[in-house]
Amino acid sequence: MSAGEQRARKPRADVQRNRAALLETAQRHFLQHGVGTSLEAVAKEAGVGPGTLYRHFPTREALLAAVLQTRSEELVARQADIEQLGDPAEALEQWLRAMEEYFSAFSGLPDPLMAAARAQEPDNPLTIPCHILITATDQYVRAAQLAGRVRASVRGHDLFLAACSVAWIKGTGTEEEPLDRLRTLIASGYRQQDPQA
Amino acid sequence: MSAGEQRARKPRADVQRNRAALLETAQRHFLQHGVGTSLEAVAKEAGVGPGTLYRHFPTREALLAAVLQTRSEELVARQADIEQLGDPAEALEQWLRAMEEYFSAFSGLPDPLMAAARAQEPDNPLTIPCHILITATDQYVRAAQLAGRVRASVRGHDLFLAACSVAWIKGTGTEEEPLDRLRTLIASGYRQQDPQA
């Protein structure tokens, strides 16, 4: 028996039930009140004690990461659509928008995201998703560069930062119009002007 | 006497002393711990009770605005230097950097700044400084546009947002190198390419 490392006992029913209730409630609260919402309130509304919440999700980031899991998968799913676009410049554009939407899922999300992205803290549960995003962005950038549609000096990381910025500004309550102008400004910054003059 | 509306009595000595001590201490704490620092700690270290702090500065923003006063004046002073540059494109560039430094004075500063900029809350003591900055930026932008050095579609407000973003990212602890690439990206976004091809 020591050889089989799975074969733990079946996960308890209440554990799954509580976890699901917590995730569901947490998502609602993050949506309504931003990432800074009261965890105590989440626990209470989910019908569990604070201890249970903290046992399932030791930190706010852990809860956040778990709630974001669904959305991460949506993002991955979108990649398939994007990649069969053919046009790498268009693909990059759409990818950036998709990422921005992901960052804007909850108000205040960009802050913990940046903290995780910067981090050599492998214990931060948001770190891995962040690095995945940066790497993915870099690939779209390289493809568009090979097609001569993006300046050579641009890196994926730069556009990750840019998308994060836009999401941050969005989260502060700025209207869509100035946001759109900012997006345009950034796009003008990374796009390669056509060689035809 | 009802006609003269000034002519209150001379301001008390302890008031001035406490105010000065609070500002000095608050600045240190904002520098070391960011804008979210404990006001209770500030009061204690300044040698006053919490009540005194809140009487002088009813909100965190009020304290912040008062502490920023000095730096605002430095910014205005810089404008003189900048304006006698002659080159409007260079002037804009320097102005943006000056603004960015101002926004980066304390970690976390961009958040209350954005909240104030968006606001029709005239009671927010940061609102006025923000609008002054936006207006000033717009003037530099217009000047550079007249010289054909900046795209026509750009507005001062856009670059205000951009500078704020960069400062925000800086405040999250990102290193200088990616920051510089982001600045370059943004600059490429607003600059008008020379008509000579």
Add this chain to the structure above:
DNA sequence: AACGTGTACGGAGGCAGCATCCGTTTTGAT
């Protein structure tokens, strides 16, 4: 120099949120 008044002080106190710890309950296995 002493006084009186009004202004400012400051700390106690109520509240909210975080995070932990441990006695009790629930759950699945035997």
Add this chain to the structure above:
DNA sequence: ATCAAAACGGATGCTGCCTCCGTACACGTT
């Protein structure tokens, strides 16, 4: 039916926010 492990949950201690009000002090007056 019984048992041990696992999970629960709330009481608890802590930090920080902000207010309220009895007290002390500074200033103008006599």
